Amino acid sequence: xxxxxxxxxxxxxxxxxEDRLDTxxxxxxxxxxxxxxxxxxxxxxxxxxGLVNPQSIRTAEMMDIVCIVLVRGKEPTPxxxxxATERHLPLLGTQKRMFSACGILYSAGLLQEGDQS
Amino acid sequence: xxxxxxxxxxxxxxxxRAGEASSAVKRTLKTLGFPPDLIRRIAIAMYEAEINMVxxxxxxxxxxxxxxxxxxxxxxxxxxxxxxxxxxxxxxxxTASEQVRDLGFGAGMGLPNMKKYADDMTxxxxxxxxxxxxxxxxxA
Numbered sequence: 001x002x003x004x005x006x007x008x009x010x011x012x013x014x015x016x017x018e019d020r021l022d023t024x025x026x027x028x029x030x031x032x033x034x035x036x037x038x039x040x041x042x043x044x045x046x047x048x049x050g051l052v053n054p055q056s057i058r059t060a061e062m063m064d065i066v067c068i069v070l071v072r073g074k075e076p077t078p079x080x081x082x083x084a085t086e087r088h089l090p091l092l093g094t095q096k097r098m099f100s101a102c103g104i105l106y107s108a109g110l111l112q113e114g115d116q117s
Numbered sequence: 118x119x120x121x122x123x124x125x126x127x128x129x130x131x132x133x134r135a136g137e138a139s140s141a142v143k144r145t146l147k148t149l150g151f152p153p154d155l156i157r158r159i160a161i162a163m164y165e166a167e168i169n170m171v172x173x174x175x176x177x178x179x180x181x182x183x184x185x186x187x188x189x190x191x192x193x194x195x196x197x198x199x200x201x202x203x204x205x206x207x208x209x210x211x212t213a214s215e216q217v218r219d220l221g222f223g224a225g226m227g228l229p230n231m232k233k234y235a236d237d238m239t240x241x242x243x244x245x246x247x248x249x250x251x252x253x254x255x256x257a
Contacts, residue, residue: 032221033221033224034222035165035221035222035224035226035227035230036224036226038161038164038165038226038230039226039230039233041157041161051220051221053132053133053220053221054133055132055133055135055136055168055221055222056221058135058139058140058164059164059221061136061140061143061160062139062143062157062160062161062163062164063157063161064153064157079133
């Protein structure tokens with residue numbers, strides 16, 4: 001699916017990089033612990049997280065993650081938006097909780113981390 | 118390409134800036150045309166090491182040496198040292214504070230992740246003096 005589809009499915013707000021919404025997403029990862037995110041390489045993944053600090057953007061940058069979704073209505077800090085914009089990384093926000101947001105994307109065909117089948 | 122050496126001071130008092138050195142090296146490697154999978158391995162291992170320097174050792178110095186055959190990155194700090202390396206290498210073992218955990222780190226995956234992504238990892242540490250972690254990546 002495309003990032004644009006995630007925006008629709010999660011009724012998400014786009015905080016930056018609207019010009020990148022046609023990027024393809026092949027996998028997803030829902031996690032608040034960045035060390036766990038860094039343990040598994042994924043291809044063209046979206047990261048769903050409740051972690052609101054610039055390290056979620058840094059982690060995504062290192063992993064080549066293509067999109068971040070903040071769950072539970074969390075608002076990014078100005079530093080996060082600035083860093084995400086610099087790195088051309090679309091930053092989204094949804095009112096949905098982690099479990100629901102992951103479930104919706106999974107049901108819509110997004111695979112889990114590492115699952116390439 | 119000749120070999121290239123890059124040095125970065127990692128500040129220990131600003132967690133929000135942790136990762137800047139890893140990000141800079143990642144962008145340099147991309148510019149130099151290294152393979153994307155290799156760049157990602159280097160970036161992840163470096164980022165874990167950089168975070169460790171900030172949360173455990175009040176920052177330090179990162180030196181990256183890049184040549185066509187090998188990328189070698191050292192992380193030198195004057196922090197508390199690691200008393201038991203075998204224990205520190207165990208997945209899930211962490212001495213990080215609750216505050217660090219709230220920031221999304223301290224899951225006890227840092228050193229295991231570095232070892233997993235690097236081709237070779239050497240830790241030199243003395244309690245009360247400091248730690249140097251050397252990560253090596255062979256270019257296939």
